[in-house]
Amino acid sequence: MSNALKVTKYLYRDLRTSITVFFSVMIAIVTLPIFIAYQFNTNEGEVNVSGLGATIAVYIFIMGLNIFKSNFKFMQMNNITRSSFYFGSLIALISLALFLAIIDALLNKYMKLFMSYQGLFEQIYPKNLFIADVFWSFSLFTMAVSLGWLITMLYYRSNKLTKIVISIAPVLLLALAGSLNNWTNGSFGENIWNLFSILLGLEQANSYMAVLSFSITALIFFALSYLLIRKSPLKN
Amino acid sequence: MSTITIEELTMDYEKNRALVHITLTIEPNKIYGLLGRNGAGKTTLLNLLTNRIFPTSGEIKIDGKNVIENEQALSQIYYMMEANYFPESLKVKDVFRWTKEFYPLFDTAYANELANKFNLNIQKKIKSLSTGYHSIFKAILALASNAKILIFDEPVLGLDAYHRDLFYKELIVVYSENPKTIIISTHLIEEIADVLEEVIVIHEGRIIANHSVEELLASAYQVSGEAEKVDQYMIGKQAAGQKMMGKYKMVTVLKKISKENEEVASELGLSFSKPELQELFIHMTNGQEV
Numbered sequence: 449m450s451n452a453l454k455v456t457k458y459l460y461r462d463l464r465t466s467i468t469v470f471f472s473v474m475i476a477i478v479t480l481p482i483f484i485a486y487q488f489n490t491n492e493g494e495v496n497v498s499g500l501g502a503t504i505a506v507y508i509f510i511m512g513l514n515i516f517k518s519n520f521k522f523m524q525m526n527n528i529t530r531s532s533f534y535f536g537s538l539i540a541l542i543s544l545a546l547f548l549a550i551i552d553a554l555l556n557k558y559m560k561l562f563m564s565y566q567g568l569f570e571q572i573y574p575k576n577l578f579i580a581d582v583f584w585s586f587s588l589f590t591m592a593v594s595l596g597w598l599i600t601m602l603y604y605r606s607n608k609l610t611k612i613v614i615s616i617a618p619v620l621l622l623a624l625a626g627s628l629n630n631w632t633n634g635s636f637g638e639n640i641w642n643l644f645s646i647l648l649g650l651e652q653a654n655s656y657m658a659v660l661s662f663s664i665t666a667l668i669f670f671a672l673s674y675l676l677i678r679k680s681p682l683k684n
Numbered sequence: 685m686s687t688i689t690i691e692e693l694t695m696d697y698e699k700n701r702a703l704v705h706i707t708l709t710i711e712p713n714k715i716y717g718l719l720g721r722n723g724a725g726k727t728t729l730l731n732l733l734t735n736r737i738f739p740t741s742g743e744i745k746i747d748g749k750n751v752i753e754n755e756q757a758l759s760q761i762y763y764m765m766e767a768n769y770f771p772e773s774l775k776v777k778d779v780f781r782w783t784k785e786f787y788p789l790f791d792t793a794y795a796n797e798l799a800n801k802f803n804l805n806i807q808k809k810i811k812s813l814s815t816g817y818h819s820i821f822k823a824i825l826a827l828a829s830n831a832k833i834l835i836f837d838e839p840v841l842g843l844d845a846y847h848r849d850l851f852y853k854e855l856i857v858v859y860s861e862n863p864k865t866i867i868i869s870t871h872l873i874e875e876i877a878d879v880l881e882e883v884i885v886i887h888e889g890r891i892i893a894n895h896s897v898e899e900l901l902a903s904a905y906q907v908s909g910e911a912e913k914v915d916q917y918m919i920g921k922q923a924a925g926q927k928m929m930g931k932y933k934m935v936t937v938l939k940k941i942s943k944e945n946e947e948v949a950s951e952l953g954l955s956f957s958k959p960e961l962q963e964l965f966i967h968m969t970n971g972q973e974v
Contacts, residue, residue, distance in 0.1 A: 451755060451786070454785050454786060457785070458782060458785070462771075518771050519771075521769035521770075522769065522770060522771050522782075524736055524769065525763075525765070525769050525770060526782070526783065526786035526787070527734060527735070527758040527759060527761060527762070527763070527786070528758075528786060529735070529753045529754070529755050529758065530753060531753060532755065679738055681736065681737040681738060682731065682736040682737060682769070684767070
């Protein structure tokens with residue numbers, strides 16, 4: 449087995465507990481309303497759960513944030529090259545994004561049997577297509593985890609000043625966007641919204657446009673991560 | 685064979701130059717001591733050897749292959765770092781298992797045997813180990829790794845006398861059963877002196893000595909006897925260090941013993957002895973090159 453695959457194996461092992469806990473909580477959240485509905489003879493239609501996909505996206509983003517530092521150091525202890533660590537992590541993260549996307553799509557499909565349910569995909573693109581849902585969720589989760597991974601690497605490579613800049617940059621950008629919007633009498637915000645609408649295929653309800661946008665963004669994030677890790681020193 | 689060649693290696697940390705144009709060959713199957721004062725550049729050199737960090741300039745090769753991001757070259761080395769970068773939530777036995785994954789020649793049975801000898805509970809989590817047991821745990825990983833090159837950075841940090849002695853004995857057992865290149869960086873020079881074959885002394889980022897222990901010790905001598913007579917002997921000679929005990933005096937001289945000197949000492953009733961490695965080291969890192 450190549451060292452990259454050994455890294456993947458280690459990361460699966462490392463994430464096993466976290467994923468088990470996450471899904472236990474998810475299952476509890478999902479089954480509790482059903483249990484209550486049946487137990488207390490509540491009208492089934494009143495049980496309404498939605499947006500588990502967004503929870504998974506946030507979870508996998510946080511996973512991306514947490515998966516780098518300690519694992520990189522452990523792999524350095526074992527003289528694993530940065531490229532093996534990078535590609536091993538990439539395989540782990542992308543395969544986990546696919547696994548979670550399939551789980552999410554299955555939940556979207558089967559939750560409807562018990563309650564009124566709309567997954568994130570269905571809320572945005574009013575259609576109920578399993579494969580399209582899997583592709584869309586997979587690309588969204590991959591983008592989320594790649595962003596988390598990139599941020600944590602940026603922090604790792606940065607000195608104190610750069611860390612502060614990275615931390616306040618989103619707030620500054622939002623403030624700048626707000627000012628620009630006011631200055632242009634709302635046309636800046638409108639243009640941004642139009643751009644997002646095109647990139648996410650919202651107008652034509654074309655989820656594959658979003659898949660393409662998410663995938664390209666993830667690819668850029670992963671490429672930037674590679675540039676950061678390529679010469680990354682081991683440090684505290 | 686695992687020959688390490690270092691050519692013109694320089695390492696800068698922002699404005700500080702940690703290593704300055706180091707050129708060195710580390711021969712296979714010998715035990716090296718890497719000695720130097722705090723901040724001399726020992727750990728930086730070891731980190732560079734194992735690709736933990738990147739040099740500003742220069743090259744490090746193992747059997748002619750550059751170590752930078754070289755899986756094959758790096759797989760020949762096990763580096764016991766002074767710092768602890770193992771996941772704290774893992775148990776000792778889990779780390780053994782994963783080390784076996786990355787170092788297929790890792791001898792788990794021997795690691796367990798060593799854990800027994802050192803009274804290290806392999807069910808314990810890394811975070812619950814004391815400083816001494818952290819060192820023991822990391823030393824066991826290195827000793828059982830079966831890598832061709834073992835590097836130890838302060839291997840006996842926090843260890844009591846019994847465990848230090850046990851470590852040196854096991855090191856000799858591992859080396860004699862399966863000769864390999866061993867590099868040990870430590871401040872406990874007196875303790876390690878008998879184990880070493882070669883000594884590299886690094887001072888302010890520069891290699892100031894690279895000799896066999898025998899050569900190094902032969903490059904100086906100690907003369908001792910009645911203080912007045914020792915002073916008489918020392919006329920025209922430079923003392924590297926001296927010790928007084930009542931009327932008795934012992935002086936270290938950084939020169940080989942000549943026949944002429946032997947005759948003078950004999951006339952004065954003085955005796956010669958080999959200096960201690962630690963004493964030489966103190967003198968060398970105090971400004972004078974051997």
